[in-house]
Amino acid sequence: MKELLIFLKRMHHVSGVKLYFNFFGMMLISSLEGIAIFLLAPLLSITGITNMQTASIPYITQVTDWIKQIPGNYQLLGILLLYVALVVAQAVIQRNQTILNSQIQQAFIKQLRLDTYRELLQANWTLFLRTRKSDINHILNTELVRIISGTSMALKLATTFIFTIVQIAFAMFISPSLTVFVIICGIGLALFSKRYRKRAQVLGKETTELSKSYIAGITDHFNGIKDIKTNMLEQQHYHWFRQICIQLERNFNQFARLQTTSQLFYKVTSAFIIGLFVFLSFEVFKVQGGELLLIILIFSRLWPKFTGIQSSLEQIIQSLPAFKSLVELQQECREARELESLELSNYEQPLRIRHDIACQHLSYRYEGSASAYALHDINLTIPVNSTTAIVGKSGAGKSTLIDMLIGLIRPESGMVTFDGRQLNDQERIALRQSVSYVSQDPFLFHASIKDNMRMAQPDATEAQMWEALEFSASAEFIRKLPQGLDTIIGDRGIRLSGGERQRLVLARAILRKPSILVLDEATSALDSENEAKIQRALDQLKGSMTIIIIAHRLSTIRDADQVIVLEGGRIIQQGGYVQLSKETKGEFSRLLSYQFGVNA
Numbered sequence: 001m002k003e004l005l006i007f008l009k010r011m012h013h014v015s016g017v018k019l020y021f022n023f024f025g026m027m028l029i030s031s032l033e034g035i036a037i038f039l040l041a042p043l044l045s046i047t048g049i050t051n052m053q054t055a056s057i058p059y060i061t062q063v064t065d066w067i068k069q070i071p072g073n074y075q076l077l078g079i080l081l082l083y084v085a086l087v088v089a090q091a092v093i094q095r096n097q098t099i100l101n102s103q104i105q106q107a108f109i110k111q112l113r114l115d116t117y118r119e120l121l122q123a124n125w126t127l128f129l130r131t132r133k134s135d136i137n138h139i140l141n142t143e144l145v146r147i148i149s150g151t152s153m154a155l156k157l158a159t160t161f162i163f164t165i166v167q168i169a170f171a172m173f174i175s176p177s178l179t180v181f182v183i184i185c186g187i188g189l190a191l192f193s194k195r196y197r198k199r200a201q202v203l204g205k206e207t208t209e210l211s212k213s214y215i216a217g218i219t220d221h222f223n224g225i226k227d228i229k230t231n232m233l234e235q236q237h238y239h240w241f242r243q244i245c246i247q248l249e250r251n252f253n254q255f256a257r258l259q260t261t262s263q264l265f266y267k268v269t270s271a272f273i274i275g276l277f278v279f280l281s282f283e284v285f286k287v288q289g290g291e292l293l294l295i296i297l298i299f300s301r302l303w304p305k306f307t308g309i310q311s312s313l314e315q316i317i318q319s320l321p322a323f324k325s326l327v328e329l330q331q332e333c334r335e336a337r338e339l340e341s342l343e344l345s346n347y348e349q350p351l352r353i354r355h356d357i358a359c360q361h362l363s364y365r366y367e368g369s370a371s372a373y374a375l376h377d378i379n380l381t382i383p384v385n386s387t388t389a390i391v392g393k394s395g396a397g398k399s400t401l402i403d404m405l406i407g408l409i410r411p412e413s414g415m416v417t418f419d420g421r422q423l424n425d426q427e428r429i430a431l432r433q434s435v436s437y438v439s440q441d442p443f444l445f446h447a448s449i450k451d452n453m454r455m456a457q458p459d460a461t462e463a464q465m466w467e468a469l470e471f472s473a474s475a476e477f478i479r480k481l482p483q484g485l486d487t488i489i490g491d492r493g494i495r496l497s498g499g500e501r502q503r504l505v506l507a508r509a510i511l512r513k514p515s516i517l518v519l520d521e522a523t524s525a526l527d528s529e530n531e532a533k534i535q536r537a538l539d540q541l542k543g544s545m546t547i548i549i550i551a552h553r554l555s556t557i558r559d560a561d562q563v564i565v566l567e568g569g570r571i572i573q574q575g576g577y578v579q580l581s582k583e584t585k586g587e588f589s590r591l592l593s594y595q596f597g598v599n600a
């Protein structure tokens with residue numbers, strides 16, 4: 001329940017005074033309903049429909065006397081008009097209150113979405129290293145829907161609660177003894193129903209786990225759909241999917257069964273209670289007809305609300321694990337926060353390095369891999385505006401070293417220095433503004449080429465874009481596209497080949513005019529002709545920016561000023577390309593001869 005309270009507090013924060021208006025509206029509606037019921041007694045006795053004893057109902061004689069002052073023919077008309085006015089007023093307030101309710105809810109949901117998304121963007125890279133992306137998707141989609149329904153239930157519960165209190169106040173006013181009896185029955189029932197709420201809690205946790213696995217599974221499967229198709233793995237995946245669907249079906253059915261059982265229990269019990277209630281009214285409390293009629297009217301409307309309270313509670317409890325997941329994610333985001341604001345103008349200008357970037361005795365382990373160092377005792381210097389190539393086998397630590405150099409992750413021990421000193425948090429953000437990074441798996445948004453380019457440099461002109469595209473040997477193929485720069489490239493640029501995607505992302509990186517350009521296997525999908533073109537373009541950049549290249553294809557790093565060879569997270573060789581290639585017993589020579597053999 002702690003999490004629900006957090007959300008209700010936030011709702012209060014978002015809606016402010018509207019929330020009080022909402023509650024006031026609810027009280028007004030319930031009061032008008034109470035008055036309408038109260039007026040039924042004089043209505044019935046004046047019309048003579050029933051010949052009831054109404055004298056025991058408080059204030060009824062005053063009301064009846066007041067009505068009797070109206071000339072005979074108009075008495076019925078007067079009371080009916082009053083009744084209609086009450087119902088109309090109630091309906092109008094009800095409408096406005098429903099709109100207000102919806103506005104409060106939607107404003108809260110919008111804020112929740114914005115806060116969560118912003119907090120995710122403000123978090124540092126380590127959060128994304130330890131959190132599955134599918135879990136984030138799951139929270140932003142499935143869990144948010146459950147939170148929305150949970151909060152809507154909480155509001156409904158508040159409405160029902162206020163309605164119940166006001167109606168009980170009316171009932172107390174008409175007959176305290178009978179009301180106390182019904183309340184005691186209601187409390188007894190609520191206590192007895194605790195078992196249903198506990199079961200709802202268990203089922204809610206199960207729903208969270210199942211839907212998390214569901215989203216994670218389908219995300220993984222469709223990311224790897226090519227592997228599934230080419231390796232004929234459809235059957236295994238369908239089998240997994242079928243199992244999880246069966247579990248989900250069972251989970252939802254169990255909750256439906258739980259809810260209907262508790263509703264059935266409530267209805268059966270209420271039939272007994274009403275019977276007992278009428279019996280006791282006549283036999284024990286000797287209640288008069290009019291009083292009994294009003295009390296029955298009030299409680300016949302109130303009893304379903306008791307059932308509603310139980311049902312809302314079960315649904316809120318069932319959605320509590322979703323609240324918990326979101327609170328935990330937001331908490332983690334806050335702990336991992338690196339950006340205080342998303343407005344780049346609030347930060348320092350891109351960092352300009354004058355001399356060098358250096359690592360001193362730097363070591364790093366990923367969370368959860370306590371014994372394995374991804375980087376161990378790394379010492380190196382990268383002079384500004386030089387080209388450095390990092391090579392090594394898969395898993396040697398190349399990408400981790402890059403992440404360290406551009407400030408995405410921090411060393412466990414040792415340090416990274418820029419012009420001889422470590423950067424503070426603000427400067428680390430400034431550093432990233434001066435970096436362009438092209439990854440092994442280049443990412444393009446489902447948008448036009450122009451929009452994709454502008455993500456990197458919002459104020460870039462078309463001329464600047466073409467210049468960058470010429471640089472990355474992409475201008476030619478883009479000119480051939482039906483709408484040129486305005487061509488929409490599909491989901492993750494799927495309508496472009498791997499090589500075309502890499503060239504486009506390279507153009508985007510250059511457009512930003514970075515002072516540090518990082519190419520992490522960025523030309524791996526290119527054919528020899530295009531690779532040679534990019535090689536020539538990179539040669540032109542030499543001396544104007546610091547270039548760091550990770551490459552498996554060693555032909556691409558021939559012109560590097562220094563080559564760093566990593567193995568098992570350690571630097572095992574370091575020097576110029578030619579120098580290392582002459583160290584015949586070294587790993588670099590071995591990699592070269594292996595590649596030369598392969599390429600030959």
Ligand SMILES: Nc1ncnc2c1ncn2[C@@H]1O[C@H](COP(=O)(O)OP(=O)(O)OP(=O)(O)O)[C@@H](O)[C@H]1O
Nearest residue numbers: 129366367369374393394395396397398399400401
């Ligand atoms: N997010 C992570 N969590 C835990 N361990 C990781 C993570 N990322 C990488 N590692 C481990 O750290 C080590 C270095 O990985 P890294 O990705 O830096 O190697 P790499 O040389 O870039 O490999 P490749 O050439 O295959 O991309 C590997 O043993 C890898 O398993």
